[in-house]
Amino acid sequence: DTAVSQTPKYLVTQMGNDKSIKCEQNLGHDTMYWYKQDSKKFLKIMFSYNNKELIINETVPNRFSPKSPDKAHLNLHINSLELGDSAVYFCASSHSAGGETQYFGPGTRLLVL
Amino acid sequence: DAKTTQPTSMDCAEGRAANLPCNHSTISGNEYVYWYRQIHSQGPQYIIHGLKNNETNEMASLIITEDRKSSTLILPHATLRDTAVYYCIVMDSGGSNYKLTFGKGTLLTVNP
Numbered sequence: 001d002t003a004v005s006q007t008p009k010y011l012v013t014q015m016g017n018d019k020s021i022k023c024e025q026n027l028g029h030d031t032m033y034w035y036k037q038d039s040k041k042f043l044k045i046m047f048s049y050n051n052k053e054l055i056i057n058e059t060v061p062n063r064f065s066p067k068s069p070d071k072a073h074l075n076l077h078i079n080s081l082e083l084g085d086s087a088v089y090f091c092a093s094s095h096s097a098g099g100e101t102q103y104f105g106p107g108t109r110l111l112v113l
Numbered sequence: 114d115a116k117t118t119q120p121t122s123m124d125c126a127e128g129r130a131a132n133l134p135c136n137h138s139t140i141s142g143n144e145y146v147y148w149y150r151q152i153h154s155q156g157p158q159y160i161i162h163g164l165k166n167n168e169t170n171e172m173a174s175l176i177i178t179e180d181r182k183s184s185t186l187i188l189p190h191a192t193l194r195d196t197a198v199y200y201c202i203v204m205d206s207g208g209s210n211y212k213l214t215f216g217k218g219t220l221l222t223v224n225p
Binding site (some may be wrong): 013033043044058097102103105 | 157
């Protein structure tokens with residue numbers, strides 16, 4: 001059973017479109033995260049939710065809107081996609097927000113044309 | 114910003130021990146040392162973490178110097194599947210809202 005899953009695995013879209021990426025974890029964790037890994041392979045945190053509440057927002061453009069319908073899900077909606085949004089987006093979860101081990105999903109490869 | 118310094122790349126022969134160094138000279142007393150790795154095209158994977166004492170698990174060993182300013186991750190018998198980027202991260206643990214700050218890591222290439 002996959003602990004942290006993401007859909008879709010690949011996403012190719014045009015500039016200006018709106019798209020969503022979904023993440024689900026079956027580990028019973030309280031905290032979930034979104035990370036972005038750009039073409040230079042730098043991995044940076046974007047958001048973190050704890051018990052459906054936003055606790056970390058790393059000055060990400062407001063075109064990015066995370067939504068957590070429940071503790072097991074954290075979705076990422078992106079409006080008006082730009083070329084610079086092309087990257088691999090990783091979801092992760094941890095037992096709590098207290099700096100514990102994070103478990104990552106397989107990533108969603110987004111290409112904006 | 115990452116608080117650690119790692120070599121950009123290292124090579125290791127298959128079956129031999131891989132020793133990956135990390136400098137964290139500004140580490141504070143309540144900060145742990147975490148190691149993650151990222152195999153090509155996959156999500157990062159937790160390996161091990163420690164505070165003061167040396168740690169060992171089924172994947173690796175972590176040796177932390179007495180002054181805690183540096184550490185070494187040891188993969189005792191490296192295999193080709195251990196080829197990955199290895200990240201050393203220092204992070205406070207036990208509080209709240211803590212985040213992993215990834216640096217550039219070390220690309221370990223295990224050669225046959």
